Amino acid sequence: MDELETLRELYGEPQADPFLKARTRGRVEAGIREHLEAGARGRRGAGPRRRTGTGPGRRLPWAPAVAGLAAAAVVAAMTVVAGTTAGERAGPGRISTVSGRSVLLAAATTAASEPAATGAYWRVRKLHRQPHPELLGRGENRYRLVESRITEQWVARDGRVWSGSRALGAHPAGKADEDAWRRDGSPAEWSSRGYVLSASPEKGRIKAAAKVPFSMAGRAMTFEQIQGLPADAAALRDWVSRAVREEAAAGALTGTREAGTGTGADGGGAGNGAASGPLDGPLDGPLDGPLDGIVADALSGLLWSKPSPPAVRAAAYRALAELPNVRYLGEATDERGRRGAAFSFTLRTAPVPVQRTLIIDPGDSQVLSSAVTGPPGSGGDRVELVLEAGWTDEEPAAPGLP
Template sequence: MSVDKMLADARPRRLDPDHRPDPAPLMAHPRPSPVRRPRVRRAVLVPAVAAAVAAGAVVLGTQTESDNGPPAAHTTSPQAPRSASGLLLVAAERSAAAQVDEGRYWVTRSEFGTRYEVGPEGGRYAILSRDTAERWLSTGPDGPSLAVYEHLGAAPAGPADETAWRADGSPTRWPEVDAEGTPTGRFHESAPGPREIVGYGVASFEPTTGAPMLGGNPVSKAALDALPSEPAALRAALLHHRQNPAAPLPEDWVLFWTTRDLVLNLPVSPAVRAAAYRVMAGLEEVTLLGPATDQRGRAGEAVAFVEHDRGGSTEYRLIIDPATGQAFATEQRDTAGELTYYELVDDAGFRDETPPTE
């Protein structure tokens, strides 16, 4: 399943046939949508007083702030979490202790990677196409919202894919096709693309093009500010936000998807983020994978939710730094365990600086 959230009436030039699309709206279902905190209006992550929980205790060290991305998760004890709920409840405690000051913009910087099947019939292979997106969403009427996009390039996804790519003549450009195999007129390029700034045309973040996404639906800052911090009430609010009465989705799936967005890169209060972790901790289908590294080698602990359908299954991973309670990466893997999509969040926080203009 895929989610195309770009509205036709706001179609930027990068969606034209000779330009690549914004990877975030086209990512596989569900949306991700982080993690070094910005220097200005930094959210300071403070260690919780007690990290032990009945489901499985973790003894954690404190975070050292760095400008080189989220610190590697570490423990001061060899004891590891024994369950997903244990890890998530520790993350909730850490998140609840954070201190956040708002700023003029909510800024996120992420890298996305998407796997595509390309090549001739009988010689198909996979490529991994990587992009970055930096979004500046104004929290008030005093500044425009915008995004900065850059294509990092595409390459064969693994050794077997590289062999098939060479047999295909080592192309550097692949036509994109839709789910039915029809060419879309766009291409996947092996060469990095130029940096491109796209204005969203809105002064504050409203539920329109460029707005943050919660469970695949755009959401305003007012709606995020109104989310309850009590887990049961938050659970009800998230189901109301995402569920479609005409085609309801499994509740645990909706709750995993939406709580993942809240802990990954949305501008919510520490209390709401902690409540989101607690809601996720109560989902029976969320399992603990244990120590994990993201696609840059940053270390943390991972939990997973597996979606089953008639065509197989998809595993959705969330990687968390338990020392801070900050989620900083998400991945999707198919039935065979192959990586099909990832998002790495490098930065998520409020800033008072002026957005880039070039």
């Protein structure tokens, strides 16, 4: 092996979250539009704007089932966001802290009593939803679209892994958006200067993935390593805290790596642009992001994004119950109308606060949904709904429609 090969090993294969391409494309097309409009303003008597065959004038069949889901989803999201602010205040917050702890401890008891691996594969199927960064439509009829995607991750007991993905299309975000969309002529395909967003779902895809598919606070974890995590709450919390400190010291937690949007990634959403630890030299600024938020995120990831054994899930719930930065927001309904208990913690505070809100079902200890604050101006939270999680004897296949 020569030094170039060693170099490629050093750099490895970075992964992109499922929305990265669409998100970047949105930014590029917005930039191109600005550039062209600035150019047009600069020229006298600029010609009319070009429209192409994929522009808003062309209509494609609408997918009503998915659209209804989208509309319902946003209403539910608003409810949870409202609860987030209320929960921060002193009065109700204090009282609910006590009951929040008991909710988590009850979930721990349920989790501990679940059977261990009961199928050939562990599988998690999630519905991801995030607002499209650009407003679309013409004239006064501007509206926000939400893009949806199904992702699935399958893990065999021998450690083989598959990742599935399926874009579900874009749909008006809320009631007002839907009204504006109708006034705009109900287009089912949108073009922003050459890029096309469609209301129609894509075909599902699935592929064999790499063997170390999970990460906790930026640290790679195999299936076997997750099986071997401490089953005692204090020991698990110490293990996770140490991992978080080490990753932060290594600079692995810089920026805004999106917890949960990558393949099994979580726990890395906190930190800040200059995260570093005492081991680093003067090149790096001091860590001012809250590490306790990353610890909470890494622990919660064991509940819903990883094939954690029942005892480890129970320990994670117990550890979360003792964390002072985990706030109980009260009862909430997720975007599919499932009732549960909402908890929230701050992933980072700068440059803008980013929070994760989880809704769990204490009855069966499953996490129902996660919402992470979107960047300013992005139109709302990035939401993941857990549609299925656990062991199955089904075979890995491309994701079907929800």
